[in-house]
Amino acid sequence: MAEGNSIELIKLLRERTGAGLMDCKNALAANDNDLDKATDWMRENGLAKAAKKADRIAAEGLAVTKTCPKCGKVVILEVNCETDFVSQSETFHDFVDKLSSNLISLEPTSVEEATEKCADLFSDATVKMGEKISLRRFETIHPEGEEAIATYIHMGGKIAVACVLAHKDEEFGKQIAMHIAANSPSYVSLSDVPDDVREHEREIQLEAAKNDEKLAGKSLEMINRVVEGKVNKTFTEMALECQPFLMDDSKNVGQVLKEHNNAVLKFVRYQVGEGIEKKKDDFVSEVMKEVNK
16 A cells, blocks of 8 residues: 555544554554454454544534524534634624525535535635635434424534424423533434444454453353443443433433433434544654654
8 A cells, every 4th residue: 555545544543543653553454454444453452542433533614503483494514614713703604604594495405415506605605715615514304293403502613413302392402402412422222223333342342352351261151241231331321311411410311301201303413523634734754753663
């Protein structure tokens, strides 16, 4: 593989795992430069500091929601720009607000369609602000029957949440949306975890157990119990209903929902820049110093 590509893979793996440069280099070498396999391999061998989704990578922009006052539908979107200076400007905020209104009225079904239908708006914004402006993602949510959509914007647009509740409860809905912003669940409940995702995590934890000196010599039954415990712990932390409630950590979210005779049907959480690489800075020279030692 070309040296530049190899360095880029090392950087991505480092951002995913928080591990050292040489550990990342060795993990990629052991897995034919397959980034996903190398990530799993590092977790299995206890080299990853944490299982992440590259959430240390950053990009500038805004994540916002907008509600249609007539029909109650909500659009949640993330718009990216190149610098924090532009993301904080009134011009950029005005652009995002206009784009939000267009998404509600035009109801495009994809980012490509939305960008095409709002081409003039994007073109004007680029000229005014002198930066590349792009719509990264969006979702339009339509409430049905007694459903209600609670929204929350954190840190002026760094995180946006739209949460669909079984029925309207404004204050409680806002609390749930704030909880989602703060705790970043991946699923509503444990039953929402796909079987293949659970099985993949089980394989990772089984390999990790085989490499754990504390479990050396233990029976297969004991190892399987440890593995299942770790798998359940992983997804319990990721399931909204199992998480300690932000406003009262003596209860989990599921208990509080029952007390309010309500339910979360779905949620969308966008955090600006998650999974997007910012600029490279001087990472290449840092890597080469380590590789050439």
